Amino acid sequence: MSGDSGLSPSTGACVELRRNRAVQELAEDGGEVPESYICKETPNGDGVAAPVPSMDVPIIDLKRLLTSSEELQKLQSALISLGCFQIINHDIQFGLLDELHENSRKFYKLPTEEKQKYARGQNDIEGYGNDMVLYENQTLDWTDRLTLLIHPEDNRKLHVWPQNPKSFREVLEKYASSLIMILDILLKSMAKALGLMENSLLNAHGKTPTLYARFNLYPPCSKPDLVQGLKPHADGSAITILLPDKDVEGLQFLKDEKWVGIQTIPHALLVNIGDQMEIMTNGIFKSPIHRVMTNSEKERISVTVFSTPRFGDEVGPVEELINDTRPRLYKTVNDYAHTYFKYYQQGKRPIEAVKLY
Numbered sequence: 001m002s003g004d005s006g007l008s009p010s011t012g013a014c015v016e017l018r019r020n021r022a023v024q025e026l027a028e029d030g031g032e033v034p035e036s037y038i039c040k041e042t043p044n045g046d047g048v049a050a051p052v053p054s055m056d057v058p059i060i061d062l063k064r065l066l067t068s069s070e071e072l073q074k075l076q077s078a079l080i081s082l083g084c085f086q087i088i089n090h091d092i093q094f095g096l097l098d099e100l101h102e103n104s105r106k107f108y109k110l111p112t113e114e115k116q117k118y119a120r121g122q123n124d125i126e127g128y129g130n131d132m133v134l135y136e137n138q139t140l141d142w143t144d145r146l147t148l149l150i151h152p153e154d155n156r157k158l159h160v161w162p163q164n165p166k167s168f169r170e171v172l173e174k175y176a177s178s179l180i181m182i183l184d185i186l187l188k189s190m191a192k193a194l195g196l197m198e199n200s201l202l203n204a205h206g207k208t209p210t211l212y213a214r215f216n217l218y219p220p221c222s223k224p225d226l227v228q229g230l231k232p233h234a235d236g237s238a239i240t241i242l243l244p245d246k247d248v249e250g251l252q253f254l255k256d257e258k259w260v261g262i263q264t265i266p267h268a269l270l271v272n273i274g275d276q277m278e279i280m281t282n283g284i285f286k287s288p289i290h291r292v293m294t295n296s297e298k299e300r301i302s303v304t305v306f307s308t309p310r311f312g313d314e315v316g317p318v319e320e321l322i323n324d325t326r327p328r329l330y331k332t333v334n335d336y337a338h339t340y341f342k343y344y345q346q347g348k349r350p351i352e353a354v355k356l357y
């Protein structure tokens with residue numbers, strides 16, 4: 001939930017200081033990148049865009065996961081070593097994924113006044129807008145976004161759901177229903193991979209998870225070596241499911257303290273663990289740090305869905321995963337969204353705040 005990384009409600013104790021112009025408009029002006037977007041600390045002083053090696057993301061066949069112990073083993077190893085994997089055979093029609101992407105592109109192509117109809121309110125993450133400024137000297141992300149709560153249905157704020165393009169809502173609803181089924185399979189499989197009862201993570205995560213969708217636009221940037229699309233962060237969710245851009249790369253993960261670029265198979269969904277799953281699994285599954293780079297040529301569009309326990313529900317390590325050799329590593333929390341906001345925009349890792357050691 002970066003910038004907000006999908007967590008709500010609101011920013012808790014933090015107050016939004018000011019609003020910025022859409023990054024898309026800054027990019028269309030083609031002029032200088034404002035100082036507030038320039039990364040002040042660049043590793044080795046060589047800019048943020050030093051070339052990085054790429055990594056193959058483990059591929060998990062979702063259908064096989066239900067029946068094959070080999071596939072479960074692959075899942076376990078991906079989650080312990082990387083905290084991420086890509087899923088194929090997920091049963092979502094490729095046409096629907098393409099439409100979701102295309103609708104996102106069409107939305108961002110609308111005139112500013114039209115997009116502003118869906119603007120987010122102050123201190124609210126839902127709606128259209130960009131990075132929330134919570135601190136002076138905050139380095140801003142080169143991205144615009146539209147964030148919508150998609151589940152539970154009764155909590156949807158439909159006034160910020162675009163009516164243009166026409167099929168936006170229908171496509172998103174279909175995607176949301178499919179993801180709920182996928183999450184059910186993933187949570188059960190993850191529990192099995194930990195030797196737990198099939199429903200234990202599902203119960204810990206809550207029967208009615210909160211799902212936020214975020215449509216990310218990363219416009220081209222004239223200073224890609226100094227500006228990040230999304231600064232390094234781990235997600236505050238329990239599980240994140242990403243539909244990456246099929247054509248434009250940019251996402252990098254921190255592996256063994258080095259950045260690696262990732263490529264995904266077209267129409268595969270990229271899944272990563274978020275902080276709240278790291279907490280539930282007592283640190284066995286890791287919530288990976290990742291970031292998005294910019295480039296000077298092409299816009300990049302991705303759609304993230306964050307699944308998180310309901311705000312107010314208690315989240316702590318599952319009892320069976322606490323023992324003498326692995327003592328409890330995290331406190332139980334019920335307002336992780338607040339902690340997340342406070343820390344994220346200061347460039348600190350929110351999960352540190354709930355660690356016991």
Ligand SMILES: O=C(O)CCC(=O)C(=O)O
Pocket residue numbers: 001002005214216230235242244251290292302304
């Ligand atoms: O756009 C991407 O590829 C990644 C987005 C992301 O990390 C996020 O939304 O938290």
Ligand SMILES: [Fe+2]
Pocket residue numbers: 001002005233234235290
């Ligand atoms: Fe993220």
